[in-house]
Amino acid sequence: MRARFWGSRGSLATPGPETVKYGGNTSCIEVRPEDGSLVILDSGTGIRALGAQLDGMAPKRIDILLSHLHLDHLEGLGFFAPLWDPGTELHIWGPPSPTRSLSDRISQYLSPPLFPVRLAEVPARLQLHDAPDEPWMLGSATITARPIIHRGPTVGYRIEDAGRSLAYLTDHEPALSVDLSTVAPEWVSGFEVAAGADVLIHDCQYTEEEYPDRAGFGHSSTKDVADFARLAGARRLLLFHHDPNHGDDELESLCARVRELWDGGEVDLAREGEEIDFS
Amino acid sequence: MCTVAGVTEPAPSSHRHIALILAKDLAANLATAILLVDADGNLVFFNEPAERILGRPYAEAQMSSAELAKTFKPVDEAGEPIPLQDLPLSQAFRSGTPSHGHLRIESVDGRKRDLEVVALPLFARADQLLGGLAVFWERAEEA
Numbered sequence: 001m002r003a004r005f006w007g008s009r010g011s012l013a014t015p016g017p018e019t020v021k022y023g024g025n026t027s028c029i030e031v032r033p034e035d036g037s038l039v040i041l042d043s044g045t046g047i048r049a050l051g052a053q054l055d056g057m058a059p060k061r062i063d064i065l066l067s068h069l070h071l072d073h074l075e076g077l078g079f080f081a082p083l084w085d086p087g088t089e090l091h092i093w094g095p096p097s098p099t100r101s102l103s104d105r106i107s108q109y110l111s112p113p114l115f116p117v118r119l120a121e122v123p124a125r126l127q128l129h130d131a132p133d134e135p136w137m138l139g140s141a142t143i144t145a146r147p148i149i150h151r152g153p154t155v156g157y158r159i160e161d162a163g164r165s166l167a168y169l170t171d172h173e174p175a176l177s178v179d180l181s182t183v184a185p186e187w188v189s190g191f192e193v194a195a196g197a198d199v200l201i202h203d204c205q206y207t208e209e210e211y212p213d214r215a216g217f218g219h220s221s222t223k224d225v226a227d228f229a230r231l232a233g234a235r236r237l238l239l240f241h242h243d244p245n246h247g248d249d250e251l252e253s254l255c256a257r258v259r260e261l262w263d264g265g266e267v268d269l270a271r272e273g274e275e276i277d278f279s
Numbered sequence: 280m281c282t283v284a285g286v287t288e289p290a291p292s293s294h295r296h297i298a299l300i301l302a303k304d305l306a307a308n309l310a311t312a313i314l315l316v317d318a319d320g321n322l323v324f325f326n327e328p329a330e331r332i333l334g335r336p337y338a339e340a341q342m343s344s345a346e347l348a349k350t351f352k353p354v355d356e357a358g359e360p361i362p363l364q365d366l367p368l369s370q371a372f373r374s375g376t377p378s379h380g381h382l383r384i385e386s387v388d389g390r391k392r393d394l395e396v397v398a399l400p401l402f403a404r405a406d407q408l409l410g411g412l413a414v415f416w417e418r419a420e421e422a
Contacts (some may be wrong), residue, residue, distance in 0.1 A: 063339070091421075096404060098403075098404060098405070133407075146294075146297070147296070147297035147298070147403070149297060149300070149301065176304065177304040177308055178304060179306065179308075185293050185294075185297055187300055187303060189297055189300055191294060192294035200341050225303060
């Protein structure tokens, strides 16, 4: 299995000299299980460049796993080239809502006046699925989705392939009202997704100083992500969903702080363009 | 490019659904007595205000709702025992809708307490019962 970051920024695309090292595009990760199938985590602005790179080489079937439907995870979808190819069979998976279908919710963005074309009009053959309760297979990979703490229906994904595992918890606030250093794991949001993961990609939007004014926004501080990684027993932690107000230097300070707080595994910043090989 | 290596471990199967986690977090931060049961009727949490009414800490009260009912000997206003299936939480589970009731219990400290109870079933989806919660408070003395 391989994974490549096409966007690691949170909340809002943030191009410019301050973000050139870690990137300004919002959430998008290309995952290639051993069988070569294409699974994409979220469709933030990074998915545009992924679609461009696929030009003429896109597999017939593409699966996009949406963590949730906030714009920074969805806004690139309309600019993903395979969406405009009638030969593409595009499966979109997302968190179930108790009240509205996934199609209704995505269409709220992909329709006028926010977007010129309606979802029903795109040429690709679309199939939309609520992420099921039970694990399912995409190519050679096994996917598990679990609801996690964020604002509105949100899921974390675990992808397992050839004995390796990737946990993706992009917008996640597991420490909301609980102390992660003392609570039993069964009561921690996202634990089941992240437990023992080879690579844990996790929200690290705030410093510990910033967090108190943003508690409840659905994101994590450096301390919370360190506590969560310790609890989950992750082997490698990639800090993700970088705050638009944090330039490259500030991100490196955040990363250094997490390394201070957790020495149970490797800690790095998710960087646009970086590729991870799980072999 | 970087590489990783490791051994994938299975996640534990006893992990709680996010709605139960959020319900527990909510209860832990409220001043109203709340107890929480899972879909099998096992007591999974009650908060400090509930501890004050029930007379024992949650840490000592790991039991099923049936055992809980037996422990606190619920009776109606006429003093007749209330069968487990007629307690508000049982009714809420059965009907899939909130239920309300009055009952008298005997706390662990031996005090009789008149309670009002509102019980709610917790559904993640229309067909997925995760558990239930009971909100309860002591009834004011009637004038």
